[in-house]
Amino acid sequence: MVNNYINNNKLFLIRKHNFSNCSLNKQVGLYKEINCHYHHTHCISCLQRSMQEFSRNSQTPVCHKSLCDYELSRYDISLIPLERRISDRLLKLVKGQQRPFCSRCRFYIDLNQCEDFDEHVESCDDLIPCEYCQLPYPFKQLENHARACQHDATSDYEKLTNFILTKTKYPFTKEQIRHFIEQQSKNGQLNLDPWSIIDALAIFGSTFPYEMPKRDCDVCMESRPYDDIYVFDCSDNHKICYSCYYDSCKSKMNNGEILTCALCTNPLRDGELNQLRISNEELRIIRDYQIKKTFDAYSSRTRGIIKCPNQNCPWIAEAADPNERFRVTCPICNKEFCSLCNQQYHYRTTCEQLPQITQRWFFWCQTERARYLTMRAQQDAAYATQLTDYNRKSNDNENRNRDLRRRYDELMNDEKYKADNCRLCPSCKRVVQRLEGCDSMICGQDAHGGNVQSGCGAKFNWAQAQNYTAAATPQPKQTILDLPKPENPVVHHNGVKCDHCQNDLVGIRFDCVHCPSLTFCEKCEQQATLDHSRENQLLAQQQHVFKLIMVPQEEANQL
Structure with missing residues (x-):
């Protein structure tokens, strides 16, 4: 199928042909201007034959094989x-790096990410700025992007750099774009x-x-562009080139050592390993190696660790502060x-409060919403309408409640099991269980090694530890x-x-x-x-749980 640029791009009606004496030379015809230094023009027919010849001979396409050696770009x-x-x-034979320009979104398009430029132009719609980063996105992508952007801790400046990276006329590195913005802004020559x-x-x-600014690698001492230098997250922030970084990892793996900064003993975490400029397969091998070495190292120590609660996942990492509660995203x-509790992460709520809040939300959805709306409807006609809408959507509510019922049953079973079999670590208050053996315990692992779980690493005696008390218990009336x-x-x-x-x-x-x-108000909450x-x-x-706050003081007391 012939592409459709003949109507959309820069074709010219002219009477003179630059290079050939074809039959179209004496009549008005369609011509194409090439963006070479001389802006040569070709009739479309001759240009197509020329391109076919380049394709057939596997030659780099140029403006004219004998008269102009300008190499055509992908654009x-x-x-x-x-x-x-x-x-x-032809695109595979092109050496030039210029990207095609989309007149609709006014960005250059990276054909490595978008193979079909025609398809991009046809689907390109109005761009709308994201309310969080203010960068323009197509309407079809905006909702998913905004949802991710809202929770993305990356700075707006870094988001701008990443956004521009694939949309420039020629490909540049992220560091070059960042440096360009800094220099132009410093001179007051650029809107952001x-x-x-x-x-x-x-x-x-x-x-x-x-x-580009350069500095010496701390290992090989060669002068490298900043783009080729990695800064480690150790106390001295050692700076080495990516080549030496990779060589250091391979050397430590060959010696059976845990992977650390090339110049100190600071162990490497997933975020640092992900910066290696290697294939995905090599990166997987290195990460799997580090996980195993980390597991082995912490099995024989009393250090605080965090382990992914997914039983099929081997990820494990050192906890900087084993008593601190924060959200963890497993990189695997x-x-x-x-x-702390390994449950779905919860904001503005302690681990101890979560079971009760889950139980109250379950009761609200099962029986109390209808009871409350019925009471209110007797006093306020607006609530009567709301009650009617609630009853009309009974099937939707039943589907939602079915998922909540499963979550509630799991919670009750889990709380009962922990109350019967578990105690609390005296140091971090994590729930621990003794499966067998003596009363000597280490939070997060067996006292004699192995079976590593999330824990602070504190030693304690099982018989002296506080019993776990169920935070939520079944009630005869919900x-x-x-x-x-x-x-x-x-x-x-x-x-x-109300949001x-x-x-x-x-x-x-x-x-x-x-x-x-x-946050929702009681009139919007149902829908x-x-x-x-x-x-x-x-x-x-997993279904999210909502905390019911009756009076403002409750929120203040629970923070």
Whole structure:
């Protein structure tokens, strides 16, 4: 199929042909200008025959094989109407690096990421700025991007650099783009929007306009561009080139040593190993090696560690502070969990509070929402409408409650098992279990080595440890006794707005404990939490739990 650039790009109606005496020479015809120094023009027919010859002979395509040695770029090839098989073959022969320009989004397109430029142009729609990073994204991608961007700790400056990386006229490294922005901004010559930066960089063609700063590698002592230097996360921030970094890892692996900084004993973590400039397969081998060596090392020590709770995942890492609660994302299986209790990570809520909050949310969804709306509807007609809507969506609520029932049953079984079989580490209060043997315990592992789990590494005596008390226990009636009564004044949560209706929050406040910030009012809660539940299902995530806050003092007391 011939591509459709003949109508979309720079074709000219002219009467003179630069190179050949073809039959079209004496009549008006379609011509194409090549972006060489002389801006030579070719009739389309001759240009197509010339490209076919280059393809057939596996030669680098040029403007004219005998009169102009300008090498065509991938951008030039994309503008010539050719059969797909010819175009694909020529693109592999091209040595030039110029990227094609999309007139709709006004970015240059990296054909290594988008193989079909026609398809990109056809699907390219209006760009809308993300509310978090302010960078423009197609409408179809915006929702998924915004959801990820909201929780991305990367700085806005770094997000801008990453965004521009694949959209410049010629490919440059991330460090070059960062350095260009710094230099241009320092001179007051640049607006910090992606189009201004890309246009300013395009003026200089394929040659980067600034000399990149260099420094000596701390190992081989050779002067290297900053782009080729890795800075380790050790106390001395040792700086070595990537070649020496890789050689150091291979040498330590050959000697059976744990992988550390090339110049000190600081052990390497996944984030540092991921910076190695090697194939994915080599990186997998190195990471698997480090996991095993880390496991072996901590099995014989009393150091605090964090282990992925996924039983099929071997990831393990040192805990800088084994008593600190923070969100962990396993770099191997991507499971997110709490560093202390290994459960789905929870914000603004301690590990001890989570079972009770889960139980209250389950009761609310099972029976209490309907009971509360019924009581309110007798006093306020607005709640009668809400109650009708709730009853109309009974099937959706039952589906959601089915998932919650499974989570609640698992919670009750888990709490009962821990109360019957487990105790608390005196140091970090983690739940520990003695499977067999004597009373000598080490938090996070067997006292005699092996079976490494998350723990602080403290030694203690099992008989002297505090028994675990279930934080939530089954109740004969699934009720919430402290629900506000209809005759009481409605509570105002000053300074807090509902994320659904954007109004000041009054009544019961619903906070998602598994999201950094998500709050609904009691009038929006039914539909908004149902939508949130569907999002979790689409992402194959465990259902989120909402904390019911009756009065503002409850939130202050639980922080």
